Amino acid sequence: MSFQIPRGTQDILPGEAEKWQYIEQMARDICRRYNYQEIRTPIFEHTELFLRSVGDTTDIVQKEMYTFEDRGGRSITLRPEGTAAVVRSFVENKMYGTPNQPVKLYYMGPMFRYERPQAGRFRQFVQFGVEALGSSDPAIDAEVIALAMELYHSLGLKKLKLVMNSLGDAPSRKAHRQALIDHFKGRISEFCEDCQSRLEKNPMRILDCKKDRDHELMETAPSILDYLNDESRLYFEKVQLYLTKLGIAFEVDPRLVRGLDYYNHTAFEIMSEAEGFGAITTLCGGGRYNGLVQEIGGPETPGIGFALSIERLLAALAAEGITLPVAQGIDCFIVALGEKAKDESVILVNKLRQSGMKVERDYQDRKVKAQLKAADRLESAYVAILGDDELEKQVIAIKNMATGEQTEVSLHSFVQYMKTAVESK
The missing domain is CATH 3.30.930.10 (Bira Bifunctional Protein; Domain 2)
Known part of the structure; x- marks a missing residue:
């Protein structure tokens, strides 16, 4: 079903x-x-x-x-x-x-x-x-x-x-109400059932009728402005x-x-x-x-x-063809290669998020090329690549996706580096 x-x-x-x-x-x-x-x-x-x-x-x-x-x-x-x-x-x-x-x-x-x-x-x-x-x-x-x-x-x-x-x-509306009743009552049978029921209860509502809005009596109906x-x-x-x-x-x-x-x-x-x-x-x-x-x-x-x-x-x-300036994309996508690097990436992603950044990583065990494509689809401003070799050296590679510029920073300074880079965009 x-x-x-x-x-x-x-x-x-x-x-x-x-x-x-x-x-x-x-x-x-x-x-x-x-x-x-x-x-x-x-x-x-x-x-x-x-x-x-x-x-x-x-x-x-x-x-x-x-x-x-x-x-x-x-x-x-x-x-x-x-x-x-x-x-x-x-x-x-x-x-x-x-x-x-x-x-x-x-x-x-x-x-x-x-x-x-x-x-x-x-x-x-x-x-x-x-x-x-x-x-x-x-x-x-x-x-x-x-x-x-x-x-x-x-x-x-x-x-x-x-x-x-x-x-x-209230006094103005009372005077206008009576004028409307006098105006419509002689031909109220030409109007819809709703208008007929409103004649005595609330004749002003007749003016708001969608069915009878083109009736000739609508054009000549007494104006409230004349009764203020x-x-x-x-x-x-x-x-x-x-x-x-x-x-x-x-x-x-x-x-x-x-x-x-x-x-x-x-x-x-x-x-x-x-x-x-x-x-x-x-x-x-x-x-x-x-x-x-x-x-x-x-x-x-x-x-x-x-x-x-x-x-x-x-x-x-x-x-009017107006596009709202809604923020798109993410700040950083972490690409992890190897089991130890994947384990470390969980911690790094959390640290970046706690610093206020919009961050994502791979959760489908995809190859490097597929991870990079995922980062591109997400319009990530930066990609950080961490492999077991980089982990052993306690460094991480960072690529600016707009300029193609790539640099390597220590894992110890990675969060602060990314925070500075994102804030300076």
């Missing part, structure tokens, strides 16, 4: 995994500079958490969650996104009471959604995201967006578009002002609503405009969620964050 990987998942093999590690390290370094600290939450949570936070009118909750009942009869869901779990932890661990506010967090890990697999979209995918909880200053909205843009720019992406909207505060009260309008203008001062270009799109119910005020997406990237251009999405902490049982606490897919980031890099 043969086994195959489940549909919508992928194996990340050696050679590809190094790209992931590079991106992850870049994200961690940028978060360190912005003073965001890592948080790690469980891969599964109680289903009610996502019902209350993500919203029961969203596609995620209605169609995409991996939900099961455990042996205790509890409904458990594999996390479909990261914000709800972070906010749950923020409330449960009373992080709102810590002296350093706002609480600035980042996460990285697998998420799960049952949706049709396609290029750059998987049923198990990895998200990197940040959450800033405890500040209603529009400057932190700009900071969160700047952090996302810096990650993309640091990796070399240039063909990006930042799109923004304001979803307003003074407070919401000034807030959005301030966010735009800060982005302009930071030199971050953006477009305002009043139809941008995002796919999660917990957003209000600032909402944004970063898209790839690279030729041939594909129909789904969104790389990153986020926004402000001032009522989410209360919804999950905490005190009134404003928050803002974003999440991005590592898979789609890699696809964007490929679309």
Whole structure:
């Protein structure tokens, strides 16, 4: 019987995994500079958490969650996104009471959604995201967006578009909600079942429908920007002002609503405009969620964050022809000839590794020529050759594979010689 990987998942093999590690390290370094600290939450949570936070009118909750009942009869869901779990932890661990506010967090890990697999979209995918909880200053909205843009720019992406909207505060959304109901209700029968069910529950979600996005009523739908009260309008203008001062270009799109119910005020997406990237251009999405902490049982606490897919980031890099500077090759390959030399090579390899070098030796009892070919395939910077004769003389031959230069050093000074040679490359 043969086994195959489940549909919508992928194996990340050696050679590809190094790209992931590079991106992850870049994200961690940028978060360190912005003073965001890592948080790690469980891969599964109680289903009610996502019902209350993500919203029961969203596609995620209605169609995409991996939900099961455990042996205790509890409904458990594999996390479909990261914000709800972070906010749950923020409330449960009373992080709102810590002296350093706002609480600035980042996460990285697998998420799960049952949706049709396609290029750059998987049923198990990895998200990197940040959450800033405890500040209603529009400057932190700009900071969160700047952090996302810096990650993309640091990796070399240039063909990006930042799109923004304001979803307003509660009074603004209430006025806009009624305007949307009035706009759509006369012809709602022309829309899909999802849109029909959302008309009264959450009409703004109609604007996010993929099936009916070309319907003529979509183009003439009331804009949230026309219903912003003074407070919401000034807030959005301030966010735009800060982005302009930071030199971050953006477009305002009043139809941008995002796919999660917990957003209000600032909402944004970063898209790839690279030729041939594909129909789904969104790389990153986020926004402000001032009522989410209360919804999950905490005190009134404003928050803002974003999440991005590592898979789609890699696809964007490929679309722009960007090769990450991932280190290839090893520092040294030790070729051993003779039983005593082989025994000694085990010790030498360990000493070099303990000194911080990337080192390999033969484990298949191959001839010298085959060992040298193995060193070449591994792109070894140096080859050290040790035979029984050299062992008796307490020396070892070292060849620089780039220049062809060969030298002989004592076994006593071999580790220090190699360390100096590798560091000076």
